[in-house]
Amino acid sequence: MNPTPFKLERYFAQHEFTARHLLCSSDPESMSVRDLLALEPQASDGLFDTWLGYTEYPGASDLRTELAAMYECIDASGIIVHTGAQEAIFLFMNTMLEAGDHVIVHMPGYQSHYSVVEALGVSVSPWRANEAGGWALDPADLEALLKPQTRAIVLCSPHNPTGYLPSREVFDATVSFARKHGLWLFSDEVYRGLEHDCADRLPAACDVYERAITLGALSKTHGLAGLRIGWIATQSAQVLQRMSIFKDYLTISNSAPSEYLATIAARHSGTLIERNVSIVRENLRVLDKFMARHAMNFEWHRPRAGTIGFVRLRQERASSFCAELLQDTSVLLLPSTLLDYGDAHFRIGFGRRNMPAVLDYVDAWLETRAPR
Ligand SMILES: Cc1ncc(COP(=O)(O)O)c(C=O)c1O
Incomplete structure (x- = not known):
């Protein structure tokens, strides 16, 4: 298996620690x-006393119990903890799909949702988000995408890169379609919990559908990417068994200190989410004004969830715009060329505390540029 390079990750490898x-x-x-x-209180003693042997293969039982509390129908035995969500994506695709299968994938999307399966010889049909409708998905499109070989739908909700959060009707219709055709529903929910209005939170797919695999992580919703802790939650004994067996060839078990810290984070999930959502809400107020000021340059659909949005450039190519911005100001944006989605959009992030200050640099730079 030889997947194509993960363009977004290669770009971050080059710039994440050099762009200012x-x-x-x-x-x-x-x-x-x-x-x-x-x-x-006392948590640091627990860290010092953490035993540095192997941990339980599906993840420490205390951690799985805390994670299971995020779901209605899943207990600790329905969870496998992985080294980041990325490992779980790779594992699911490798264990539940094979050459000749077909999957329907939410697009534009996160590259490992399609490149891993493509490298396995699985064909992919994009389920395209509609930009004019706020990057909405239309479940009515699914029927035309279905083939006799279709095995799974890959959904990302809240979505990377658009920040789209399906309505309850769209979510239910997607689940019904998957159920009607016996498809796996691989539901990447690593941004779940970051709804800007918590009343908008959707159920976890694993709670409403017996063939759903919910993907979670502490990287996004909780802001703890350095722990490298992700997980799957599912009611399917078949998925749990196959993924466990394959994990023996990857990381076997997770890092013990990370699992200890992750258990604390999961126990205080509400506090961490509140902190991150309040940063996002404040940043979005600033970003709204920025987008209004630059409406001649940018077209923007304000997301309802998550930490990122996808902006259309009205007149310029995203690759050259982002390269010029980086060179002149050391501000890093992500052009859509790296998301296999043309050259007219960039991804913007609004989950960091310094976002308003960074936006000021962009503002000043836009002011000084010659009109295009
Ligand atoms: C939609 C989505 N899924 C999975 C991942 C991978 O997460 P992790 O860093 O926990 O491996 C990311 C990271 O950007 C993501 O955006």
Whole structure:
């Protein structure tokens, strides 16, 4: 298997630690180990005493119990903890799909949702988001995408890169379609919990559909990407068994200190989410004004969830716009060429505390540029 390079990750590998100002990050403001431990008295003793042997293969049972509390119908035995959500995506695709299968994938999208399966010889049909409708999905499109070989739908909700959050009707219709045709529903929910209005939160797919696999992570909603903790939650014994067996050839088990810290984070999930959503809400107020000021240059659909949005450039190519911005100001945006989605959009991130200050650099730069 030889997947095509993950363009977004290669771009971050090149620029994330050299660009001075990141304005396209999908992970929100993070925190130090000290700050996380401060959530619980005595927690630092627990960290010092953490045993550095192998951990339980599906993840420490305390951690899985805390994660299961995020779901209605899943207990600790329905969860496998992975090294980041990325490992879980790779594992699901490798265990539940094979050459000759076909999958329907939410697009534009996160590259591992389609490149891993393509490398396995699985064909992919894009389920295209409609930009004019606020990047909405239309479940009525699914019937035409279905083939006799279709095995799965890959949904990302809340969505990377558009920030789209399906309505309850769209979500229910997607689940009904998957159920009617016996498809796996791989539901990437790594931004779930970051709805800008918590009343908009959708059920987890694993709670409403027996062939759904919910993907979670502490990287996004909780802002703890450095822990490298992700998981799947599912009612399917078949998925749990196959993924467990394959994981023996990848990471076997997770990092013990990470699992200890992740257990604390999951126990204080509400506090961490509140912190991140309040940063996002404040940033969005600033971003709204910025987008209104530059409406001649940018077309913007304000997301209802998550930490990122996808902006259309009205007159310029995204690749040259982002390259020029980076060169002149050391501000990093992500052009849509790296998301296999033409050259007219860029991804912007609004989950970091310094976003208003970074936006000021962009503002000043736009003012000084010759009109295009
Ligand atoms: C939609 C989506 N899924 C999965 C991942 C991978 O997450 P992790 O860093 O936990 O491996 C990302 C990271 O950007 C993402 O945006």
